[in-house]
Amino acid sequence: MANLICLGAARQHAGERIGVNPTEQGAGCIPQPRVYATASLHDVGVRALSVLGLGAVAMRTVPMDASRRRADSEALERMIDADIAAGCTPVAVIATAGDVRTGTVDPVDRMLRIAHDRGVWLHVDGAYGGFGVLDERVRSLYGDMGAIDSLAVDPHKWMAVPLGCGAAIVRDGALQQRSLVIGRPDFHHFDPATRADVGSPFDEFGEGSLYSSVDFSARSRSLTVWAALKEIGMDGMRARVRRHLDCARRVAELVRMNDRLELVAEPELSICCFRYIPAGSSREPSTVLDKFNEAVLKGIRARGLSVPSSAVVDEKFVIRPAFVGPNTEIADAELLVREVLAMGDQLSAR
Ligand SMILES: Cc1ncc(COP(=O)(O)O)c(C=O)c1O
DSSP: OOOHHHHHHHHHHHHHHOOHHHHOOOOGGGEEEEEEETTTTHHHHHHHHHHOOGGGEEEEOOOTTSSSOOOOHHHHHHHHHEEEEEEEEEEEEEEEBSSSTTTOBHHHHHHHHHHHHHHEEEEEEETTTTGGGGGGGGGGGGGGGGOOOHHHHHHHHTTTOSSSOOOESSHHHHHHHHOOOOOOOOOOOOOOOOOOOOOOGGGGGOHHHHHHHHSSOOOOOOHHHHHHHHHHHHHHHHHHHHHHHHHHHHHHHHHTTTTTHHHHHHESSSBOOEEOTTTTTOOOOOOHHHHHHHHHHHHHHHOOOOOOEEEETTEEEEEBBBOOOOOHHHHHHHHHHHHHHHHHHHHHHH
């Protein structure tokens, strides 16, 4: 929902830039809309395009750079310019700050400059990785977060508040409301003459998001964020993020020290992708190794001491711990590596 709301604002921005109003006229008033992101874009981004009436056809897949994980900004620049020359309308550039498979952060600053030089909206999907900005060691990856147009970030991930709490942060609040609201309904909270909010002593309990979200009434999701911050504060949150980045780095360090393990993606945030290599096996992508690592993962998940997830990275099935649990410590990261080694040894002995 957070990504949908942010991209809805981007659609409104693109429309107003060329003198049309998609909220009223429908998405068809924007000629050949285009949205730019790499293949790492989370599926919810594509769903948002569909709901917004832009369609998957609007999606332009930006190639990755030599790291094979981040957007190639030069290619992005060429694609947008070619599209503009062909009469298309760039609606948004989407940078992912913490991709779901490896936790890699796109070059936000470069993408921002390219987008803004052409009057295009820059959205950041930081659903998982947005909070990584709190760790000084990786702060520069995020560039100038104050200059981006919108950010989606999930307090229900790294902040560990109850599920269903995503946040859409949009710089231009008035534009964001225009992207959803056609006129204002004459409900009791508004003075019909002035359309201004009618204040009450209960306002201090919070306004909700009547005009900035898709639903009208909703439970107070932000209360859980407030409570988490009240409990651990900014410093506590920063310490948590730092500890989780340390966990991923510790896994990488242990993996590098052991020739039965292969580090498939160097951790950037709190995700580390690696796999077990039975003695004598090549490290090339292979179905046999994939199946073997699936069995390792299944085995350790069934034991339940460590429950990492998986991903496919560079055509390899990898074990993918994503450290976000509030109680997870370095010792848990070390335990995970021991579990993988023990299960891999056991299965290869068979
Ligand atoms: C980058 C990114 N975007 C969007 C999502 C979807 O968020 P949610 O699971 O809160 O719907 C995720 C979930 O993992 C994600 O990592």
